[in-house]
Amino acid sequence: xxxxxxxxxxxxxxxxxxxxxxxxxxxxxxxxxxxxxxxxxxxxxxxxxxxxxxxxxxxxxxxxxxxxxxxxxxxxxxxxxxxxxxxxxxxxxxxxxxxxxxxxxxxxxxx
Amino acid sequence: xxxxxxxxxxxxxxxxxxxxxxxxxxxxxxxxxxxxxxxxxxxxxxxxxxxxxxxxxxxxxxxxxxxxxxxxxxxxxxxxxxxxxxxxxxxxxxxxxxxxxxxxxxxxxxx
Numbered sequence: 435x436x437x438x439x440x441x442x443x444x445x446x447x448x449x450x451x452x453x454x455x456x457x458x459x460x461x462x463x464x465x466x467x468x469x470x471x472x473x474x475x476x477x478x479x480x481x482x483x484x485x486x487x488x489x490x491x492x493x494x495x496x497x498x499x500x501x502x503x504x505x506x507x508x509x510x511x512x513x514x515x516x517x518x519x520x521x522x523x524x525x526x527x528x529x530x531x532x533x534x535x536x537x538x539x540x541x542x543x544x545x
Numbered sequence: 546x547x548x549x550x551x552x553x554x555x556x557x558x559x560x561x562x563x564x565x566x567x568x569x570x571x572x573x574x575x576x577x578x579x580x581x582x583x584x585x586x587x588x589x590x591x592x593x594x595x596x597x598x599x600x601x602x603x604x605x606x607x608x609x610x611x612x613x614x615x616x617x618x619x620x621x622x623x624x625x626x627x628x629x630x631x632x633x634x635x636x637x638x639x640x641x642x643x644x645x646x647x648x649x650x651x652x653x654x655x656x
Contacts, residue, residue, distance in 0.1 A: 438587070468644075470645075475649070475650070476649055476650070477549070477635050477637070477647025477648050477649050477650055478588070478635075478645070478647050479647070480644050480645065480646070483644065521587070521588070523588075532590040532593070532603055532604060533588075533590070533645070535587040535588040535589075536587055537585055537586065537587045538587070
């Protein structure tokens with residue numbers, strides 16, 4: 435049973451076309467939800483941590499939000515350099531030390 | 546400012562061969578991790594070390610061993626490689642559990 439599900443698997447947008455990526459989770463006792471960006475051939479790079487429902491974080495064209503069952507990564511007026519795979523992960527009370535990662539959304543921004 | 550350094554970047558093994566993946570971090574982090582990333586499965590934790598001198602199993606430890614050599618270095622050993630261990634391996638380190646800093650990965654193929 436998947437505990438962290440990301441959708442869509444892939445998304446192609448025109449430059450400037452805003453959209454949202456979804457991360458839904460079924461774990462109980464959420465301690466934190468994290469977004470990472472991964473470029474091809476590289477390791478994931480930390481973006482945001484969200485701890486409680488209603489919390490929002492922003493960085494440049496990205497804004498992450500959290501509810502009790504899901505998180506959204508909103509991308510506003512994206513540029514080609516925003517193309518990457520975006521991963522979410524959860525830290526929960528039953529997970530001990532580990533983060534549970536989703537499989538990611540591969541985002542492509544077309545110039 | 547190296548961050549997390551992994552070696553080698555690429556490796557091809559024959560079934561039954563052994564090898565050690567090396568990881569070093571220069572950020573004075575206490576915790577270090579080994580993940581594997583497979584298509585459609587997300588990042589999965591193999592082993593982690595919460596501090597120098599301690600190691601614990603993650604989600605998929607079978608077929609692997611680790612050594613926390615000192616605070617900086619955390620190695621992953623495959624004693625008898627199997628085709629199922631073909632994957633991309635990432636080392637990571639952190640001060641706080643959620644904000645992980647990843648290396649650039651090792652692409653391993655076992656024939």
